Amino acid sequence: MSACLLALDSSTERLAVAVAGGGRTWTRTVAGGAQASSRIIALALEGLAECGLQVSQLDAVAFAAGPGAFTGLRCACAAAQGLAFAVAKPVLAIDSLMIVAEAVRPAVSASGGELWVAMDARMSEVYAAHYRLTESGARWQVLAAPALYTLPALAARWRDAAPRAVAGDAPAVFGERLPVAADRVLAPAGERAAALLALARSAYAAGAAMPPHQAVPLYLRDKVALTTDEREAVRRTGVPPLRA
Numbered sequence: 316m317s318a319c320l321l322a323l324d325s326s327t328e329r330l331a332v333a334v335a336g337g338g339r340t341w342t343r344t345v346a347g348g349a350q351a352s353s354r355i356i357a358l359a360l361e362g363l364a365e366c367g368l369q370v371s372q373l374d375a376v377a378f379a380a381g382p383g384a385f386t387g388l389r390c391a392c393a394a395a396q397g398l399a400f401a402v403a404k405p406v407l408a409i410d411s412l413m414i415v416a417e418a419v420r421p422a423v424s425a426s427g428g429e430l431w432v433a434m435d436a437r438m439s440e441v442y443a444a445h446y447r448l449t450e451s452g453a454r455w456q457v458l459a460a461p462a463l464y465t466l467p468a469l470a471a472r473w474r475d476a477a478p479r480a481v482a483g484d485a486p487a488v489f490g491e492r493l494p495v496a497a498d499r500v501l502a503p504a505g506e507r508a509a510a511l512l513a514l515a516r517s518a519y520a521a522g523a524a525m526p527p528h529q530a531v532p533l534y535l536r537d538k539v540a541l542t543t544d545e546r547e548a549v550r551r552t553g554v555p556p557l558r559a
Contacts, residue, residue: 317335317516318335318336318374318375319335319336319373319374320333320334320335320336320373320374320375320376320407320512320516321334321359321370321375321376321395322376322515323355323359323376323377323378323379323391323394323395324379324391324411324414324508324511325347325351325352325355325384325387325390326379326381326382326383326384326387326411327384327387327411327434327507328346328347328384329344329345329507330343330344330345330346330347330351330355330358331344331414331506331507331508332355332358332362332508333362333508333511333512333515334359334362334363334365334366335366335515335516336366336368336372336373336374337368337372339365339367340512341362341365341366342362342506342508342512343361343362343508344507344508348384348387351386351387351390351391352386355390356394359394359398370398371402373398373402373404374519374524375399375404375405375406375407375519375524376395376398376405376406376527377395377406377407377409377514377515377519378391378392378396378408378409378530379391379410379511380392380408380410380531380532380533381410381411381461381533381534382411382412382533382534382535383434383442385534385536388411388532389532392532395527395530396528399530400527400528405525405526405527406524406526406527406529407515407519407523407524407525408518408523408525408530408533409514409515410461410514411461412432412434412461412483413432413455413514414507414510415434415510416446416455416482417505417510417511417514418482418504418506418507418509418510419480419482419501419504419505420448420505422501423480423482423501424448424452427479427480428448428452429447429448429458429479430446430447430478430480430481430501431443431444431446431459431480431481432446432482432483433469433481433483433484433485433486433493434484434485435484435485436463436535436536439465439466439489440463440464440466441463441464441465441466441469441485441489442461442535443459443461443464443469443485444459444460445457445458445459454517461535462535463535466489470492473495477494477495477499478495480499480500480501481495481499482501482503486500487500
């Protein structure tokens with residue numbers, strides 16, 4: 316019998332919730348942002364009801380751990396941790412950039428199975444990671460773990476080794492400041508919640524579940540506010556200060 320799973324993601328401006336169990340699946344991707352904290356539990360309970368499940372019947376609760384919006388990461392992590400603690404079940408931490416990769420899987424398979432995911436991180440920075448599908452196509456390999464890049468740093472890396480394919484909003488947001496051919500930029504495809512659920516299933520099958528007290532968001536930016544001098548430097552140069 317397949318695992319009963321609840322998966323939560325509020326790492327972007329979209330809130331994604333998915334449930335699988337009892338031979339049914341349910342997915343929703345809706346407006347998130349400031350609304351995420353007030354909607355995430357209600358959507359989770361709605362999904363469980365649609366699948367005929369109680370929280371106690373879950374085998375694990377998955378959450379998008381990051382990188383992503385600071386408040387959004389805390390929201391999904393806290394909700395997953397609270398539900399898991401309540402019913403003594405484990406959690407699954409899901410790479411939020413890998414969700415983007417999973418959503419464009421068919422196109423990646425057609426382009427050699429390798430891609431970068433690059434998402435606008437604000438402040439002229441990008442969250443990016445490099446993935447490759449295994450030969451069987453069953454899972455993703457991480458070639459370069461999620462990291463926070465300045466635009467010049469990521470552009471330099473891509474000039475040294477041009478990406479085979481890129482998914483995510485960064486190419487559209489930053490345009491010519493990121494050197495990638497237009498025909499290598501993959502358009503959004505599958506629903507985010509469905510991609511999240513697919514990764515949660517894969518993680519559970521791989522034995523990646525952990526106790527809920529180990530659930531932590533993946534924060535890549537250790538500084539979210541700039542001093543007056545730093546803001547002025549960004550205004551003049553367009554380059555944010557380096558993070559330790």
